[in-house]
Amino acid sequence: MSALLSLRGVTAHYGASQALFGVDLEIGAGEFVSLLGRNGMGKSTTVKAIMGLNRASRGEIRFGGRDIGALPAYQVAQCGIGLVPEGRHIFPNLSVRENLVATAHNRQRLAQPWTLERVYALFPRLAERARHLGSHLSGGEQQMLAIGRALLTNPRLLILDEATEGLAPVVREEIWRALDGLKRTGLAVLCIDKNLEPLLAAADRHAIIETGRVAWSGDSQSFIDDEARLLRYLSV
Template structure:
């Protein structure tokens, strides 16, 4: 596998407050990579830095062979990053169908592009709610819609910030099953979530973030073996 995304020495700030301290990350094509750690340790800031929602003060971010750390967010999105943001952030006054087609495009010539039918096949509930406004959906349905909207951009990398936060166990199970299918299709995925068991099952590589740095990294086998000594980093 070749590298799709790499962060090297990334430092990011909120005003005068430094949030990332030399952040390092590497995602291979087709890999499922996780960011783990307690709240406020820099996971979302890492995602914001790589997607152009905030500009790093120092360091390098390379996506699909091109440096993007100075690029605006819309160019990074068009380059092939699909973000499912924390809090979902769907368009509340648009219908399910309108949400899905609003940013749709196959800019990179995917051989099997995502279409409405494919999204409805992945999430049948969205077909049932096709004419409902985003504001009228349950939390689980909104998360399905946020994932579907990101997939409709036909991304090279799908990023999920808090993939199943606040969802009922049954819905969480549906989301993880969806992510398993997406991984099986060869899609590269970066996932943040607090549910460790499915992350261990799906993850190829894990990064534990603590105080804006990578405190630990390794595969699922290594993470299982190291869990007792890593508990302090993983608590909420």
């Protein structure tokens, strides 16, 4: 499978402190990949490096064959990467509908682009709350809104940083059902989450980040076969 997203030897710093130490990662077109690891190991920093929010200091980041490592964040997004950030960062003073259409665009000229109607079909609760302000939504509704907003940019790759963190179990199930549906449409997904069971069911491959390095990568069956050893990278 040819890589849609490719990271080679990526390092990143926060000031004088180095956070990533030569990260290698690939995601193929239509592939669902999870990024696992304890807090502070470099997962979110990897996402920020991809998105141009904390530019890599060394290494190569390519998307769709194009070197995006030096691009500003808005141009990275325009290349076809949709981000659902940790903390959601919706617009609290805009309605659900206004949040969704604010950044909507089909720059990739997809034949079947995401529309308001498709997002509402994916998350019917958003249709019910369309006129409500973002600040009046529950945490689960805000996460649905953040996903819908990213989808309306019509990305080729969707990145979710803490996909279901802090959400009620019933909402988590709805998010995972939606992600499974997105995978079936052929959308590539990079997902960070602490809920291992649904990730093992959903993802094609997994990469474990440990102190800024990829300590292990493989498919779900390989993880299950070596679970006792690998869980030490994930337990507090």
